[in-house]
Amino acid sequence: MAACSVIFRLLFLLVILSASAVRVLSAGLGINYGQIANNLPSPSRVSVMLQSLNVSRLKLYDADPNVLLAFSNSNVEFVIGLGNEYLQDMTDPIKAQNWVQQHLQPHITQTKITCITVGNEVFMSNDTQLWSNLLPAMKMVYNTLVNLGLDKQVIVTSAHSFNIIGNSYPPSSGTFRQDLAEYIQAILNFHSQINSPFLINAYPFFAYKDNPDHISLEYVLFQPNPGMIDPNTNLHYDNMLFAQVDAVYSAIKAMGHTDIEVMISETGWPSKGDPDEIGSTPENAALYHSNLLNRIQAKQGTPAKPSVPMNIYVFALFNENLKPGPTSERNYGLFYPDGTPVYSSGLQGYLPGIVYYSSASTINACSIFSLVILVMSYSIIA
Numbered sequence: 215m216a217a218c219s220v221i222f223r224l225l226f227l228l229v230i231l232s233a234s235a236v237r238v239l240s241a242g243l244g245i246n247y248g249q250i251a252n253n254l255p256s257p258s259r260v261s262v263m264l265q266s267l268n269v270s271r272l273k274l275y276d277a278d279p280n281v282l283l284a285f286s287n288s289n290v291e292f293v294i295g296l297g298n299e300y301l302q303d304m305t306d307p308i309k310a311q312n313w314v315q316q317h318l319q320p321h322i323t324q325t326k327i328t329c330i331t332v333g334n335e336v337f338m339s340n341d342t343q344l345w346s347n348l349l350p351a352m353k354m355v356y357n358t359l360v361n362l363g364l365d366k367q368v369i370v371t372s373a374h375s376f377n378i379i380g381n382s383y384p385p386s387s388g389t390f391r392q393d394l395a396e397y398i399q400a401i402l403n404f405h406s407q408i409n410s411p412f413l414i415n416a417y418p419f420f421a422y423k424d425n426p427d428h429i430s431l432e433y434v435l436f437q438p439n440p441g442m443i444d445p446n447t448n449l450h451y452d453n454m455l456f457a458q459v460d461a462v463y464s465a466i467k468a469m470g471h472t473d474i475e476v477m478i479s480e481t482g483w484p485s486k487g488d489p490d491e492i493g494s495t496p497e498n499a500a501l502y503h504s505n506l507l508n509r510i511q512a513k514q515g516t517p518a519k520p521s522v523p524m525n526i527y528v529f530a531l532f533n534e535n536l537k538p539g540p541t542s543e544r545n546y547g548l549f550y551p552d553g554t555p556v557y558s559s560g561l562q563g564y565l566p567g568i569v570y571y572s573s574a575s576t577i578n579a580c581s582i583f584s585l586v587i588l589v590m591s592y593s594i595i596a
Contacts (some may be wrong), residue, residue, distance in 0.1 A: 244271035244527035251534040253551045257284035277317035286324035293329040304351035310358045335375040373413040373479040384444040388461030415480035418454040426492045436505030449517035460518040482529035484542035496557040
């Protein structure tokens, strides 16, 4: 019974942590659920974990049917992804309809799918044909949704790297890169027409890593710092992420639009990196995410859009051990694959299957207590 007592106390702690997480996550946090790994828990286990965290929004990079099925009849809203490799096919109305009917329609009655991202960081490639296919693919997917009567349920957009911005300082002078201007202008016109958000992947970490001698670590981590004043607007910025978002708003305005919402489809900080990836530590990652969560909880807008709460998807749920590139790419996760936090960020969830018992008698002694406390935790979360 000593083991049972310990488990009882652990589960009671889970209830307290879950209640705390509800307060933190109720204000519009989303999480990117990447799966470039060979050691991740099953989607059904992840579903339990995320519901214990009270996460209400998830973003996928595909339309994995196993994930969508695992979250059926839950309150989690999904952004599903249509990869760059599909863009050319999506310019064909028959192929676009087939994709929607195969990947969206079978799940939408039971899983809350609210958005499709057509392509991801397309302009990071040097493939100008891919650039040219992006908008036609977005339009074709949207027209397919209209034809199937799903356009009021599911919005269409695309996620872009922050490097599409040619100038970001000061934020009020933000502009898009000139070589992308014709493509971005047409995409913005489409966003305005269908009332969908413009998605940006923004990582202050990259700016700090590339220029640590001139960029304050406190400024990129939302820590107390003098900040900067935009000389054109006299607006004060105390963190880089909000300055980046306002630079995107300014770039959009320079192209004639003030009616398009900017949403952060990715942001995060790695807990580990190569020797030249300065700042990639668990301490900095913890500060970035916990301070960001505080801003989200406070429903804080940017200096240029103070009344518009930030709409943010954090990257990423788990460390992904098969991602190519520098070490940091495999260390953006909030959690290890076994469900334990990589660092303390104010998030604590329950991943079933990570508690192992030494004997069948222990299971029998503790099962009722475990079930009672688990039910209590779900009642708090609901």
